[in-house]
Amino acid sequence: MRPGERRPVTAPVYRRRRIAVGALVLLLVAAATFAVIGLVGGTDPGGSTTPAPVARTPQLPPVVDPTPVLAADAGAEPVPDPALLAGMLAPELSDPRLGGRVNGQVLDVATGDVLFEQSADRAVIPASTAKLATALAVESAVPAGLRLSTIVRTGAVPGQIVLVGGGDPTLSSAAEGNTYPGSATVADLAAQVAAGGLPVSAILVDSTRFSGPTTGPGWGQGDAPSRYAAPIMATMVDGGRFGPVDDGVRSGEPDLEAGRALAAALGVPTAPVSA
Template sequence: MAQRRTKPVSLVLLVLALSLAVISYFGVGAGRQYLTDQAFEPIRVPAPTAPAPGIAAMLAAAAVAPPAVAGSRANAPIPTPAGVAAALAAELSDPELGPSVAGQVFDAGTRTLLFDQRSTAAVAPASTAKLLTAAALLSVRQATDRFSTRVVAGSEPGTVVLIGGGDPTLSAAAAGRPTRYPAAARLTDLAARVRASLGTARVERVLVDDSAFTGPATAPGWGTEDTPSNYASLITATMVDGGRDVPEAEIRSAAPDLAAGNALAAALGATAVDRGSAPAGARVLGQVRSAPVDVLIEQMLRSSDNVIAEVLARHVALATSRPASFAGAAEAVRATLAGAGIEIGDGMVDGSGLSLFNRVPLAAISSTLLATVDAKQSRWRPLLSGLSIAGWDGTLLEEDRFSGAAAVAAGAVRAKTGTLTGVTGMAGLLTDADGRLLVFSFVADQAPSAFESSSRGAVDSLVAALVRCGCR
């Protein structure tokens, strides 16, 4: 999770300039997230206004553009494999990475392999696995698709049934209050539609129908300390605010489905909440729809939200007629990516990378990123706008990321991080000193202190070494 910290005015201006650059490059979709995604932006960026005299020149001079995903700077030379290997040699020997480091570097424009180390070995991907989930979902659903949550009439008077449709960001925030996840559907709107449908009839009982998802609510390899925690909850088809009891909670819910039912009951004045099933052919009393798929993917990636990831993986299963369970979702992601020419093997057991049992070849992560920058795979582009920018936002704005000598990478790297017990890694895009766009992926899965700044800093140093060099 990105930590909040106070920035001086000059850096806020830098971020504003960067945000405007992102909007101009990626379009309105990405800009919407950079300017309104307050749940994931440690810096509150003011709405763009005409700059005061003198400020315009400062912004122009200070702006650091994100990597150009459409290609490299004109005539930028391609690094050589020998140059890349030489640039990485010292950093790869850092003991903080441990004895098992897998890595790949490609030239994005020509797909030339510039560096390869253990890329076919099955490694624990940690949260870089979310890139696989995102790509699979964008293969089977449109970026504009939304997921519905419905309330139908129960079989008894005074009873309504809340039917979860797999919207992980549905919000219980009070009317007029910001939602934890921007653009989220609101239970207050759903309750208002139910009341309008029922007229003067009272609601006394809310049943929660969670049947859209099946199987265990936690994955193999999840520890007892993982649920509930500040990074995971049980995975249910019905939940509010990313599996929380209330929007402002840091620790997620031990019963996300009932938390959603309780929130709806409070909005409707009902006094009883229980689990149940919707009667066949029940009258729909109201429904709301989630933010679009591309927004959910951006939110999942930028904050590395495990709960959103697991729910989205189940939507891959549903779209491919598989059980919406951990096993069904993992198989759906595997088969969907295989159809796109990306082989992840049989080692994934969840969609977030949280499980200690996950194993995939690093080459699958690299291939996913290469396909994403390929113009032929334009439907995967929301994956790119969800990547954090080094030194600016998301998981790459944590206090210890890209500091010291690695600060050279600020603004030049877009990436997804991965941190788990014994695992530290990063995968994404960067622009080198010559302006060449590179795709990279690194995972150290025997790191002695993966959650410590020294271990994560070692990965940052690997990436910064590529940013600094033309590697010829």
């Protein structure tokens, strides 16, 4: 449900000595957090106390140790000639397919010496590399094992159910494991609703878990919806896409699309969906 007027809220590489590593060497160790889903009885806001969600623990792939970035003898080879390195990288970085603003820097990882740089002191919008900082922030701030739960409650009127989003954009309309390993699925959620024996004639979507703007600072008008982003809301399916393999423009109302996906999975695709 919406609070107020705002809807609440995913050059060539060279290996040389000490490995003069091109552009950026990034090590990211991230533990995945997946959602659980559950069906809860009771009424929407103001109703009686409800029992805990019926949680289904996803089966996650085993954790494996990453391959070392540097070889054991990485310090035994000579440092690449900076002039030679520039001659190799500059043409690649000037490829028009990369756009008009390309920044880069190559460091000797053993000494920190700069071997090559191009506009390294010019600030640019980081784009998808910001996901690294986001993942690090989540790993630092979120307790290990935290679950984001998507819940269905009975509504305030007969035949109505309330889809309560918990902030899980990996909830998928595809078969389990088709998109994100171990992610929750709309089909599983619908099966739990059906098992409760509740006839469904309308779906209300509650995304009040998130509040505030649905886009980030600096986002342009064309950024959401777009092919790479949707407004960020607490209730989403397939990351705001219109389907698990749809790579077109994403939905401008991902909360309602999530409700429609649940309606379709319940066999009532024409049931009205509101937020």
